[in-house]
Amino acid sequence: TNKALPPAAATSADGAPGDPSAALAPLGHPTGAYRAALQRVFDTGQPQEYYRTVDTPQGEVYYQTLLVPELCDGSIDTVLAITHDITALKQAEQALRAEHQHVREAQAQQAATDSLLRRTEAVARTGSYELELATEHFQFSDGLFRLFGEAPGAFFPTLSFIAARSYPADVATGQQVLAQAIADGQPYHYQRRIYWPDGQLRTLEAHGQVECDALGQPVKLLGLLQDVTEREQAAQELSRVKDELTQRANQDYTTLYNSIDEGFCVLEVLFDEAQKPFDYRYLNVNPAFEKQSGLRGAVGKTLRELVPTVEPFWLEVYGGVACSGIPARVESHVEPLGRWFDVNAFAIGLPPHRRVAVLFEDITERKRTEEALRTSDTHLRQAVALAHLGICHWDYQADRMRGNDERFLMLGLSPGQEVLTGAQVVALTHPDDRETWASIRQQLETQGEFQASYRIVRPNDGAVRWLSEVGRVVEWQQEKPAHISSVLLDLTADHEAAEALRQSEARYRSLFMNMEQGFCLIEKVATAPHEPSDYRFLAANPAFVQHTGLADAVGHTIQQLVPGAELHILAVYDEVVASGEPRQLEEYVAALDIWLAAAVAPAEQPGRLAVLFSNVSERRRAEQTLRESESRQAYLLALSDALGPVVAALEIQAAVTHTVLHHFQADRCYYGEIDGDTAIIRQD
Template identity: 25%
Template sequence: MTERTGNKVPNNVTHKKEFPEEQFTGFYLPFEQFLAAVPDLYLILSPDLIVQSATTAFLKATHHQLQDLVGKYFLEVLTPGLSLSNSTAAQRIQAAVQETISTQKPQRVVGLEGHVTFMPSRKKPGAFKKWNILSTPVATKPSSLEAILLKFEEVNLPATPEEGKVELETPPVAPQNGISIGYAAEVPEEDFLLQEAQEHAIARENLFKTAEEVGQFGSYEIDLETGSLTFSDGMFRLFGEEPQSFTPTLDFINSRVNPEDIIMVRKILDQAASDKKPYFYTRRIQRKNGEWRQTESHEKVICDAAGRVVRLIGLVQDVTDRNTTEKEFRESKKLLQSVFDTNLMAFSILEAVRGHDGAIQDFRIKMVNKALEKQTQCTDLVGRLYTVEYPGIKTAGLFDCMLRVMDTGETSQFEYHYPHEGFNHWFSCTFVKIDNGIFASNLDITTRKQAELKLAEQTYLIQRITETVPDMISVMELKSRKTIYQNKEIFTLYGYEPEVLESLNGNEKSRLIHPEDQPVLAEYFEKFNTIGNEEINTVDYRAINFLKNWQWFHARGKVFQRDENGKITQILNVIQNITKRKNAEQELKESKEMLQEAYNAARQSKDQFEAAINVSPVVLSILKTVRNEQHEIIDFYFEWVSKSGENLIGRDVTGQKLKENFPQLWQIQVFQQFAQTAETGKPTDYESHYQSDELELWVRWKAVQLTDGLFVSVEDITERKKGETELVKNLTLLRQSEELVGLGSWEYNPETQEFKWSDGMYQLFGLKPGSPWPWKLTWIT
């Protein structure tokens, strides 16, 4: 047992020790109801002398709240502000309580005088009073102290010290949080003993009767030597009888007990008499009105000096209501747990854990559901401390939020990211205060948050794209033509103020469209009522901007949204400014018309050209190259041949290959000349003798590069070649004749003043043939 000196509280004592009601009473008792009903001033102490509770009468008299007293050392409550280490009154009170603890017998402190300013006298406030304090042990088992009751009994004194002739050794001290006690010189106790004993007996009897009635219990005593049975008033009430209205017997008890319980109880009593130990049993009894009730009995065996069992004393309580309540509680808890477990949201109930100063230090997990166990991968959370299991709640700010909820009572709902203890998730959380704790719900919203983040990224990307693309993008309500979204910068670029556009009604907007294009634009919108989601609707139209410039636009539209009935409500339009293209198309159209006119003129010229060509003896043709995989020229084919060519060849060779028709050209190096011209662009001017089965003639081949081919002219020079041959023969004969007879000949051109000498002429003058002529001719006229 803990020893205490003065009002000092040992460091190893925890003020707020758990003190269940069952430990105090030894049986079930509606404790708060009992404390409220008792009319006397009681403090209930733990064996450590820590205040555990007080009667309502005590609280009223002291003007205190129970929470102001619970957890304090009892002398701190009784004697605030006094130095009790030297106080005779405090020493007497503590000595009496210590004696109660050591002997487990009641002790009385008599004749303490005090001035109690916050505990009003029944006569008038501030009166001097004399107090008797009764210290009573409470034990449910021998040598097992569960609590101590301190009862304060007021003894009337004269109103002032002069009237009562009592001299105080020290003046009374103004109270702070407890009973302020001054103390007087020793007062003889014998004057009060008889009165105190009587008062104590009456008070104890009244307290016991009140407790029996409030707690629905009774007591009995069986004298085994005489067989007599004694009932308390409460015991009569348990059977539904008027207190002390008859003499109870064992036969009476058996007549009111369920027959199934009689044998069981008899065995327990026999065993208790044999073991001489306390015993306990439950049985069902029937009240006078026929109602069955469930009772619990705590019994004690009394032996004489020789060790023989002489008496049985029992305390019986009606636990029917308690059992019903406990059953309902178990069923409610089971139902609550099943409701919790079927919910996909993680739930927990947390109880505040407070320090000596009442401040919340942590929360103990009292209940969780399956969803939370799955979320945390932990199935044994109940009973653990929240911050020990999840210290990250302080870093994340959750613990501070919980404290605010406990302080203000206001529900808190928020979303948070929790990256601690191996988690990396987003949660939606709700904290609700319930009594001395919190109901917490946690929903894992990581998937939603990731989707929101992705959507935000996509939205930003789409926004950047719509701001970057050169097209105008808009989302429009189909029925009202109201614009829901548009990339404003692009609209502004093309001379449209988005805010002004949004303010225009339908008629005002239609006036921006070219009158000739309004029907096709109306048809464009009407078509959306019949197209599918993947179809694209298009239209070209003209519109005037705010700069009074007409512009061409190409709109491509697609279904953007439908209602629940499948009807289109919104459309997406991508509008491209095609003014330049339309202008180019107009210019191209005009160019085509001009080209057609030029073509017609050229066609007429071509006909005339071909007519002229066809009468020319020169053969004209266009050849296109034929290449292999290495892009080397391996042949040509005739794309076009003049009429003179057909006449010379004797057939139409258009589209045919050159090698198939004129293989001799490879032998006389004409093909090689043509290929070189086609590759390098260097013109061909080549004369050769051509002979085939069909033809034999001298030809002058001329060719120029024409795209990937040649424009070729073939001239028959056979007659010229014959003349040149004849001339060579004549010149040879002339040279031989000049050498033979010693003659020379010359030729003079008056226009060019050019002389031409034969070889014989050079020889007459002793010159080498072909050397420069040294004389100037001045004698020729």
């Protein structure tokens, strides 16, 4: 071993120097991996590498050992173990991996920023670029490609390409502006007209700045462009109107006045000695002026004569236009008139005349509509809060969900968390319902919308909550869902109520099936005016069949099952239906030969009755037998009393017939003798 080998590498496990295998094992006892590497040297005759990590008080130390065989007479005589301390290399690799992770995170953030920029550019119709002056290399944003009427990345931007697509007269102007900006190092601004592939001419307005290096030399141009075609067309239209009003004859001027819906007027701005505007006079107005402004007889009068309390703001606007000659576009409210106006003002005539033409429109209704929309949006937000709806915006491809406070509270999370991943939401889902998310993804990818119910286990209190969620894809990218909006509703109370109802129904069903009394639910059916009432059986328990013997009653009517049913019983049913008051009755049903004791009560739905009854036939028969026995005993006692004092046969006959007549309450009673086929009446 040389001096560079760490001391621990030159000893064996017991510290004895000179152990060959120990000397070849860096920093400690030979390991299985090391012995395997050494064996491969002898097996293959080729060098092998071996790596080892050693924990030291200063931290982990990494070593690399190269095992190199030396041959003598064709066989391995010696193996050289060359050990390097690669700790610095390993630490550099770890730092590089950490840096790579940081770069990936920064790239993800940049991707989100780029996405926001792309959407913002699409809304604002803007685009941006970066030009390396040394290489003339352009970098276009997606929005700038669209400003050229092309899809992002549809062409490779170069100066020559831009010049070829530009309006010829604007090429030199643009070059001069950029050259001056590069020379001065100052921000620049210019307009350039460009042709779209379909031949349409669009106007782009550019704002940019020059970036310089540490020596102050310009190296890069950064610019933002906006499509101002419609604005320029409007400005050109105003300019055209201005030129036309100046050049055309009074007839054309009057025709224009009478044709436009917007209000138009020419003002003379009045200045004081300090050259500050203090009023203006109406020199001319078109027919639409009165409708748009609400001012009558304005020509020749000043603003303060018509509207004494007008805001100074309008004097400043029109005074500025009259002095500078720069047109102004204003949208503001005139408090004394109670109206909103959209105003385009521009100077006309010679500067000393201080005249301003104003093209304006009453936009009060539009403003009211906008305010109504804002109020509606506020009300919608309040309704969402009151309805406890959880709102979610799901970046499907990044698998990141953003929601309102209510959604996080439903999930048992802090609203400050703001963002959840799909994996986090699945982890919150009840284990038995986690497969629901696979179904949700399938619905989104095949149908573009989803509807699902699932349970979650809230981490803050462990409570299980039932949630229902519906959502729809609001943006697709490459035929795959990109962004989804969904609404979440907590249905726990409904599920708990349904479960309580189910248990209640189970108890009712058990009682219904096992109770001794017969029970049926009946509904009155329509009958002809002169026919008796009738009722259809809607439900009946097993005891109903046992007491009545009527099987399969449900769906049939009383008249169908019991023709000639007692009308007075049906009349009682009719009274309960009409009055809503329960009744009790005990009646004999001749067709069934049974006595029933029943309680009849109205059901919740009109026309329906609940009937709970018992078969009291046995009790009634026992009572009848008892009454008959008591009557017989009374008769025999009366007959005994009547026969007591008499002995003669005729008197006995008379006493018997008289007693029988009164006992049975008969009209007549005969006493006769039967002799063969002959009956002889002896007493009448």
